[in-house]
Amino acid sequence: MIHLPTRMPDLSPARERVQFAVSSENLRAAAAQTTDPSILLGLSFMVRSGQDSMRKELGALASASNSQYTPIVSELCLMLDRIDAETVGELVHRDPNNALGHYLQGALLHVSNRSTEALTSFRMAAACSELRCYDSDLGEALFKAIDVLGLEGLDRLCALSWTIGRWMSFGSVGFQPTYWAMTELAKSADTETRTELAEVLLSFAGQLFVTNFGNRYFALRAVESALTLKAEFAQENPMKRQGYAAAVYGLLAPVVSVPGLKEWWNHTPQHLARELPAYIQRAFAAADRQQLGAIGEANLNPPASDKAAFETAKDRVVQTATRLLEVASSDPDGIMGPYLKSIPRNELAGQGGPLWQWSPVEGLMNKRPELFQAAAAFNEAMAKLWTAGENDPSRKNIARMMDIGWALSAYASKHEQTYPENLEVLRESTHLKAPLETNSLRTGRPYIYLAAGEKRPTKMNDMAQFVLLYDDEPNPPGVFECVFASLGGGAIRRDDLSDQLRRRGK
Numbered sequence: 001m002i003h004l005p006t007r008m009p010d011l012s013p014a015r016e017r018v019q020f021a022v023s024s025e026n027l028r029a030a031a032a033q034t035t036d037p038s039i040l041l042g043l044s045f046m047v048r049s050g051q052d053s054m055r056k057e058l059g060a061l062a063s064a065s066n067s068q069y070t071p072i073v074s075e076l077c078l079m080l081d082r083i084d085a086e087t088v089g090e091l092v093h094r095d096p097n098n099a100l101g102h103y104l105q106g107a108l109l110h111v112s113n114r115s116t117e118a119l120t121s122f123r124m125a126a127a128c129s130e131l132r133c134y135d136s137d138l139g140e141a142l143f144k145a146i147d148v149l150g151l152e153g154l155d156r157l158c159a160l161s162w163t164i165g166r167w168m169s170f171g172s173v174g175f176q177p178t179y180w181a182m183t184e185l186a187k188s189a190d191t192e193t194r195t196e197l198a199e200v201l202l203s204f205a206g207q208l209f210v211t212n213f214g215n216r217y218f219a220l221r222a223v224e225s226a227l228t229l230k231a232e233f234a235q236e237n238p239m240k241r242q243g244y245a246a247a248v249y250g251l252l253a254p255v256v257s258v259p260g261l262k263e264w265w266n267h268t269p270q271h272l273a274r275e276l277p278a279y280i281q282r283a284f285a286a287a288d289r290q291q292l293g294a295i296g297e298a299n300l301n302p303p304a305s306d307k308a309a310f311e312t313a314k315d316r317v318v319q320t321a322t323r324l325l326e327v328a329s330s331d332p333d334g335i336m337g338p339y340l341k342s343i344p345r346n347e348l349a350g351q352g353g354p355l356w357q358w359s360p361v362e363g364l365m366n367k368r369p370e371l372f373q374a375a376a377a378f379n380e381a382m383a384k385l386w387t388a389g390e391n392d393p394s395r396k397n398i399a400r401m402m403d404i405g406w407a408l409s410a411y412a413s414k415h416e417q418t419y420p421e422n423l424e425v426l427r428e429s430t431h432l433k434a435p436l437e438t439n440s441l442r443t444g445r446p447y448i449y450l451a452a453g454e455k456r457p458t459k460m461n462d463m464a465q466f467v468l469l470y471d472d473e474p475n476p477p478g479v480f481e482c483v484f485a486s487l488g489g490g491a492i493r494r495d496d497l498s499d500q501l502r503r504r505g506k
Contacts, residue, residue, distance in 0.1 A: 003464040004111050004177050005084035008049040011166060014284035014291060015158045021149045022046050022159070024054050030148055031058055037065035042145025044073060045080075045138055046163055052081040071095035072134045078104070079170040099128035099207050103178045110181040111461040119193065122182060126200040131207035133215070138167070139340030143333065157329050158284050160336040165277035168214040168339065175218040179204065179225045180460045186229055194229060201226035210343055213361035214274055224251045272372050272379070273361050277339060279375050280328050286321035286382070289314075297382055300389030313381070313388040320378040327374045335371065338364045397441040397471060398481050398489040404438060404447070405468050405483035407431040412456045419451040419468070443473045450506060457485055467492060467500060 013019050020026055027043045034040065040062035047055040059073030071094040078087040078101075085108060091101035106121030125131075142163060151159050179201060186197040205222035208215040272279075285294040292298045292314060302310050328335055338360035365372060389395065404423065411431045412419050426432035439446050447469045457463045463485040470482035470492065479491035492500075500506075 003461045004108055005082065006173060007082045008080055008166070008169075008173065010049045011162070011281075012048075013158055013162045014281065014288075014294065015155055017155045018151065018158045018162065021151060021155075022048060024051065026149075027054070027058065030145075031061060034148065035065065036144065037062040037069060038141045039144045039148055040065075041069050041072065041137070042141035042143070043148075045076060045142050045167075046145055046149075046159070047080070049080050049166060050082075052077045052087075055081065069137075071098065071132075072137060075100070075132075075134060076138075079174070080166055083174055084108070095132065097128055097130075099125040099131040099204075100133070100174075102128065103131070103204060104174060107178045107181040110185055111177075111459060115185060115188070118181065118185060119189075119197075122185075122197070122200050126203040128207070131204075131211060133211050135212050135340050135342045139337065142340065143337070153332075154284075154325065154329050157280065157325070157332040157336070160332055161277045161280040161284075161328075164336055164339050165281045168274070168277060171215060171218045175208065175215070176221070177461060179218070179222045183225045183229065184459055191233070195233060198226045198229040198233070201229070209356070212341075212343060213339065213359040216359070217270075217274055220251050227251075269365055269372060272375050273365050275379075276372070276375055277336065279378055280324060282382070283321035283324045283328075283378055286317050286378070287325055289318055292318070295382075297385045297389065300386075300392035300395065302389045302391045306388065306391055310385070310388045313385040316381045317378070317385050320374070320381040324374040324378045327368075327371050335364065335368065393442055394475055394481060398483070400436070400441055401447060401469055401471070401481065401483040402487065402489040403436055404432065405485075405487050405489070408451065408468055409456070409485075409487060417456045417458075419454055419456065421453050423447075423449055423469075440471045440473065442471065442475075445472065448472050450501075450504065451485070454504070460486065464488070465500070467497070470497070 013022065024047070027047060031040055031043050040058055044055050044058035044062060047058065055077055056073065059069065059076065063070040063073060071091065074087070074091045074094045075098075078091055081087065083104060088101055088104045088108060091098065092105055095101060102121050102125035106118045106125060109115075109118035109121060142160070146156060146159055149159070182197050182201055182204070186194040189197065201222050205219040205226065208219035208222065282295060285291045286298075295317075298314060298317070300310070341360040343359045344357045404426070407426050408419055408431075411426060411429060420426060420429075423432070423438045427434075432438075438449075448471075449469045451466075451468045457466050466485040467482050468485055470480045472480070474480050474494065475491065477491075479493050480497055481489075482492050482497075483489050
């Protein structure tokens with residue numbers, strides 16, 4: 001689960017030619033050969049994540065010729081490198097009428113326990129006329145940069161999907177914590193402020209909905225949060241409350257799967273379309289048996305009895321990845337281009353006209369059904385590979401810890417949000433039932449239980465970092481398997497664990 005502040009992961013392109021093309025040395029050399037600010041902006045867009053000084057260097061060259069690019073470069077640093085007080089503050093300074101910076105500033109202030117200032121930032125965001133992602137400017141710049149770099153065919157497809165996929169992933173990192181922050185702020189506020197925050201959430205949703213196709217998913221989640229708050233206000237009117245509940249159900253139901261009835265990979269066409277750039281980028285690694293290890297699902301280590309099925313699942317991944325790349329490589333620009341085109345604004349919406357415009361991506365969905373069929377097949381193959389490795393020791397170990405985590409959460413819910421003094425209390429209270437053990441599946445030693453007697457964090461951002469219990473034997477990559485208060489299973493680095501132990505007095 002994402003928490004703020006955060007740094008974006010540096011995901012390497014899966015083709016050697018593209019890795020060279022986006023290296024700092026090559027981008028700098030390409031920049032030295034042009035004075036076109038749009039090309040320079042495109043080169044800045046293609047800088048790898050975490051290299052914000054390089055992104056700013058190229059961006060400064062673009063801005064020197066076209067000052068309108070200055071806020072775009074600030075936004076790129078935020079969306080592709082890191083979300084923190086510095087990057088958000090720079091965007092607010094460079095682009096004060098862009099709602100994006102104010103929303104993120106509000107989210108950061110909220111997680112820093114500065115509620116009054118957070119509310120002010122959210123109000124400023126909602127008062128802005130738009131939330132700008134600069135889709136079309138970036139799209140034009142990216143295609144020019146790729147032309148200058150001489151990328152064609154599969155290299156072109158790889159570069160486009162890698163760049164656009166990273167840019168689109170910002171929604172999960174930036175928008176999701178923002179609507180969580182507003183919802184949490186409302187819970188501790190008075191009735192008037194809660195009502196206001198529900199309206200701010202609706203404004204946030206409206207601003208997102210008219211930007212681009214990828215952001216429409218997060219617009220729906222913001223509406224869902226707003227309607228949930230409104231339902232809580234309507235306690236005295238049961239029918240009105242149920243009306244809000246029905247609206248939330250309509251938004252939420254399509255993203256919920258039922259084990260045994262609907263496998264989680266059978267998503268809607270809209271989900272497939274939203275994830276298409278990321279799927280294509282993963283397919284470059286998956287189509288090559290030698291690179292398949294770069295994909296987490298392929299690195300599982302199931303027992304000998306499952307090896308044959310696991311290898312068969314790998315073969316299927318390679319086949320479907322190859323097919324997806326074959327279909328997508330027929331027209332890289334036509335397939336990736338719609339993701340960087342702004343949605344046409346419907347100026348007549350308030351005058352009895354249609355409520356919305358379809359996005360260019362939805363036009364692509366109608367024109368290229370075989371593309372999305374190939375993406376669905378690849379997604380299903382990846383999911384089946386994950387299932388084939390379900391008996392991997394680390395996976396089973398984390399699954400056991402997650403079961404304990406759910407029991408701890410259930411206990412805390414009934415005991416004033418306080419976790420039990422020890423894990424044996426869970427058995428006595430029947431929250432944890434045999435045969436579930438509290439020892440590591442890898443070492444046989446007891447898990448280290450950190451949350452004894454502690455209060456459950458109230459903020460999602462804190463829950464995403466608060467370790468409940470962990471395995472004291474680091475896995476081969478050198479991280480400790482654990483479960484967080486958010487009930488997500490995962491791993492934590494040694495330095496981060498040591499820092500948490502220190503802060504919690506352990």
